Amino acid sequence: MRCPDPVQLEALVDGELPADRAAGVTRHLEECPACATQVRRIRQLVALLRQRSVPVLDELEVAQLVESVRRKAEVKRRLTFAAWRRSLVAASLVLALGTGALTWYRLNSPGRRPVAPDAFALALLHEHRRYEVALGAAADLGFNVQVAVLGQ
Amino acid sequence: MAAVEVTWPGGAAAQDRNARFEEIVRTYGTRVHTLVYRMVGSEADDLVQEVFLQVYRSLPRFRGEAKLTTWLYRIATNRCLDHLRRRRRTQTRFLSLDEYAQDCVLEAAQPGASPEAGTEALDLTREIRRCLTTLPVELRTVVVLRDLEGLEYRQIAAVLGWPLGTVQSRLHRARTLLKQQLSPYLEG
Numbered sequence: 001m002r003c004p005d006p007v008q009l010e011a012l013v014d015g016e017l018p019a020d021r022a023a024g025v026t027r028h029l030e031e032c033p034a035c036a037t038q039v040r041r042i043r044q045l046v047a048l049l050r051q052r053s054v055p056v057l058d059e060l061e062v063a064q065l066v067e068s069v070r071r072k073a074e075v076k077r078r079l080t081f082a083a084w085r086r087s088l089v090a091a092s093l094v095l096a097l098g099t100g101a102l103t104w105y106r107l108n109s110p111g112r113r114p115v116a117p118d119a120f121a122l123a124l125l126h127e128h129r130r131y132e133v134a135l136g137a138a139a140d141l142g143f144n145v146q147v148a149v150l151g152q
Numbered sequence: 153m154a155a156v157e158v159t160w161p162g163g164a165a166a167q168d169r170n171a172r173f174e175e176i177v178r179t180y181g182t183r184v185h186t187l188v189y190r191m192v193g194s195e196a197d198d199l200v201q202e203v204f205l206q207v208y209r210s211l212p213r214f215r216g217e218a219k220l221t222t223w224l225y226r227i228a229t230n231r232c233l234d235h236l237r238r239r240r241r242t243q244t245r246f247l248s249l250d251e252y253a254q255d256c257v258l259e260a261a262q263p264g265a266s267p268e269a270g271t272e273a274l275d276l277t278r279e280i281r282r283c284l285t286t287l288p289v290e291l292r293t294v295v296v297l298r299d300l301e302g303l304e305y306r307q308i309a310a311v312l313g314w315p316l317g318t319v320q321s322r323l324h325r326a327r328t329l330l331k332q333q334l335s336p337y338l339e340g
C-alpha cells in the first residue's frame with residue numbers, strides 16, 4: 001500500500017476515518033516507520049494542546065453574565081429609540097428652515113419691496129398653518145425654532 | 153389557522169425569552185467562555201458579553217434549524233474572528249505583557265501540582281499560547297475547535313461554514329506549523 005495522504009493520517013488520529021479505511025491505514029503503519037512517526041507526533045501534539053486548562057465560570061459569574069447582558073440589551077433598545085427621535089428632530093429642522101427660506105424668497109423676490117420683519121413673521125405663521133395640518137408636531141417644533149431665530 | 157407570534161415587551165414572550173436565555177447561559181456559558189478565552193486570551197470577558205448579547209437578540213429568530221451548540225459556536229467564533237482580524241488590521245490592541253503573563257499563570261495553575269512542576273507547566277503553556285497566537289486566525293480557529301474543544305470535522309464545517317475538505321486541509325496546515333514550533337516538547 002502506498003503512503004496515505006497526511007490528511008488521512010490526521011483523520012485516523014481524530015477518529016474520522018470510516019472503519020474499513022481506518023483498518024487499512026493502521027495496517028500500513030505497522031510496516032511504514034515514517035507514517036507511524038507522523039501519527040505519533042500528531043497524537044503527542046493533540047495531547048499537549050488538550051492538557052491546557054482554562055478558568056471556569058462559577059454560579060455567581062453566570063448570574064452576573066445573564067444580568068449584564070440583559071441590561072446591555074435594554075440600554076441598546078433605549079439608544080435605538082433615542083436615535084430615532086434625534087433623526088425626527090433633525091428632519092423637522094430641515095423642513096422648518098426649508099419652508100422659512102421659501103417664504104422669505106416669495107416675499108423678497110425681485111421687483112417687490114423689502115418686507116418688515118413683523119410682516120415676514122406673520123407670513124411665516126400663515127405658511128406654517130398650512131404645513132401644520134399635514135405635519136403636526138414636526139412643523140410646530142420647526143416654527144418655534146424659527147421664532148427663536150427671528151427673535152435674536 | 154396560522155400561528156401568529158406576538159412579541160410584547162414584558163409579556164409572556166419576553167419572559168419566555170429571558171428564561172430560555174438564562175438556561176442557555178447556565179448550560180453553555182462555560183463552554184462559550186472557554187472557546188472565546190482560547191481564541192482571544194484575557195480580552196475574553198468583554199467579548200463573551202458581546203457574544204451572549206447577540207445570542208439574546210437573535211434568540212427569537214432561532215428556529216432550531218441548526219443544533220443549538222453549533223449555533224452558539226458559530227456566533228462565538230464569528231465574533232472572535234472579527235475581533236482578531238480587526239486587531240490585526242488596526243494593530244492597536246495587542247495583549248500587554250502583563251495581561252499575557254496573567255493568562256499564562258491562570259492556565260498553568262493546575263490543582264495539586266508542585267511549584268517546580270508549576271513553573272515547567274507555565275513555560276509550556278506560555279509557549280503553546282505564543283505558538284497559537286502566531287497562527288493565522290483561520291488556522292488558530294480550526295485547531296482550537298478541533299484539538300481544544302473536541303468538535304468533529306462535520307461540526308467545525310457547520311460552525312465555520314467551510315467545506316469539509318477545507319476544514320481538513322487547514323487543520324493539517326495548523327498542526328504542521330504547531331509541530332514545527334513545539335518540536336522541543338514532542339518526543340520525535
Ligand SMILES: [Zn+2]
Nearest residue numbers: 003004032035
Ligand atoms: Zn507510509
